[in-house]
Amino acid sequence: MAAAAATLARRITRSGVLPLCRRLPVWGRAARRPPGLPLAPCRAFSNKKIQVDMNESSGVATMKFKSPPVNSLNLDFLTEFCISLEKLENDRACRGIIITSAIPKIFSSGLDITEMCGKSTEHYTEFWRAVQEMWLRLYSSNMVTLAVVNGSSPAGGCLIALSCDYRIMADNPKYTIGLNEAQLGIVAPFWFKDTFVNVVGQRVAERSLQLGSLYPAPEALKFGIVDELVPEEKLQEKATAVMAQWLALPDHARQITKSMMRKAVLDLLVAHREEDIKNFTSFVSKESIQKSLRMYMEMLKKKKS
Numbered sequence: 595m596a597a598a599a600a601t602l603a604r605r606i607t608r609s610g611v612l613p614l615c616r617r618l619p620v621w622g623r624a625a626r627r628p629p630g631l632p633l634a635p636c637r638a639f640s641n642k643k644i645q646v647d648m649n650e651s652s653g654v655a656t657m658k659f660k661s662p663p664v665n666s667l668n669l670d671f672l673t674e675f676c677i678s679l680e681k682l683e684n685d686r687a688c689r690g691i692i693i694t695s696a697i698p699k700i701f702s703s704g705l706d707i708t709e710m711c712g713k714s715t716e717h718y719t720e721f722w723r724a725v726q727e728m729w730l731r732l733y734s735s736n737m738v739t740l741a742v743v744n745g746s747s748p749a750g751g752c753l754i755a756l757s758c759d760y761r762i763m764a765d766n767p768k769y770t771i772g773l774n775e776a777q778l779g780i781v782a783p784f785w786f787k788d789t790f791v792n793v794v795g796q797r798v799a800e801r802s803l804q805l806g807s808l809y810p811a812p813e814a815l816k817f818g819i820v821d822e823l824v825p826e827e828k829l830q831e832k833a834t835a836v837m838a839q840w841l842a843l844p845d846h847a848r849q850i851t852k853s854m855m856r857k858a859v860l861d862l863l864v865a866h867r868e869e870d871i872k873n874f875t876s877f878v879s880k881e882s883i884q885k886s887l888r889m890y891m892e893m894l895k896k897k898k899s
């Protein structure tokens with residue numbers, strides 16, 4: 595696993611672009627399997643920060659974030675996420691993936707702010723490439739992707755949920771979700787914004803992004819950020835039912851449709867990847883932005899005392 599992670603990290607940082615396996619549109623998974631060959635064996639695998647369990651009979655994998663205290667998305671987490679997703683994409687038996695958290699009350703706290711504070715340009719470059727890679731892989735995935743948001747999910751955490759095909763959230767007003775970057779004095783990049791617009795529409799996205807709004811679960815449902823609210827103890831049952839509904843369709847029809855809906859937004863980042871990295875590194879390197887991020891981290895710590 596360590597060797598695989600190192601290889602992937604090297605591929606992300608040196609070559610700049612990973613082969614986006616099974617990038618949409620692709621043919622149906624069943625159609626790719628040579629006739630007469632058995633399904634590839636499929637096992638559960640657990641890494642440091644993400645637990646993946648594969649149900650071989652349903653063809654559905656569950657990916658559980660388990661990176662205490664708050665599942666923040668640091669370089670190691672992002673690398674593990676990409677490796678896990680690649681393994682599942684390459685597993686012909688796997689048609690759907692449920693993404694959720696093993697940490698109570700938190701889905702993901704978003705990008706790890708310490709990765710964007712006081713580091714070198716090289717580090718920002720490596721980190722941002724990994725953030726891009728995570729989104730490109732998830733947003734372009736051929737599998738049915740279902741986010742089970744069982745806790746708060748600001749910024750990058752929200753992006754993960756928005757990048758899935760469907761979002762179920764625990765019916766708890768204490769859990770919030772949204773792209774709150776503006777509250778940190780930073781800006782959601784264009785592809786965060788485009789993903790958001792594709793889910794909630796221009797008006798809700800514009801207002802929410804300018805205000806950096808974090809919505810309690812009931813409001814998130816009202817604005818279409820999530821598709822359903824479910825009592826926490828019913829999340830698993832509901833996820834299984836929703837996944838079965840999506841998997842009832844022929845893969846190729848669903849996949850080609852998904853590609854049509856997402857291609858323009860994906861292509862834009864692929865075409866402007868290096869420029870986007872430069873924008874990020876020069877933006878976060880500004881002293882004024884570093885100051886905002888430091889103040890936000892201090893605020894988080896003060897909140898505890």
Ligand SMILES: CCCCC/C=C\C/C=C\CCC/C=C/C(=O)SCCNC(=O)CCNC(=O)[C@H](O)C(C)(C)COP(=O)(O)OP(=O)(O)OC[C@H]1O[C@@H](n2cnc3c(N)ncnc32)[C@H](O)[C@@H]1OP(=O)(O)O
Binds near residue numbers: 666
């Ligand atoms: C032309 C110009 C264009 C420029 C555009 C170009 C580029 C764009 C530039 C930048 C884009 C960046 C996009 C950023 C995306 C992000 O995701 S930023 C992260 C946003 N996340 C948040 O705001 C969440 C902050 N955290 C919280 O609100 C809470 O921690 C919580 C998640 C609700 C959990 O609350 P609670 O259970 O009470 O836990 P604590 O607050 O006590 O936290 C525990 C410890 O974890 C630390 N922590 C929390 N979140 C983060 C995080 N995201 N990163 C790093 N660390 C985090 C927190 O400080 C606690 O640490 P200690 O125990 O005190 O050490």
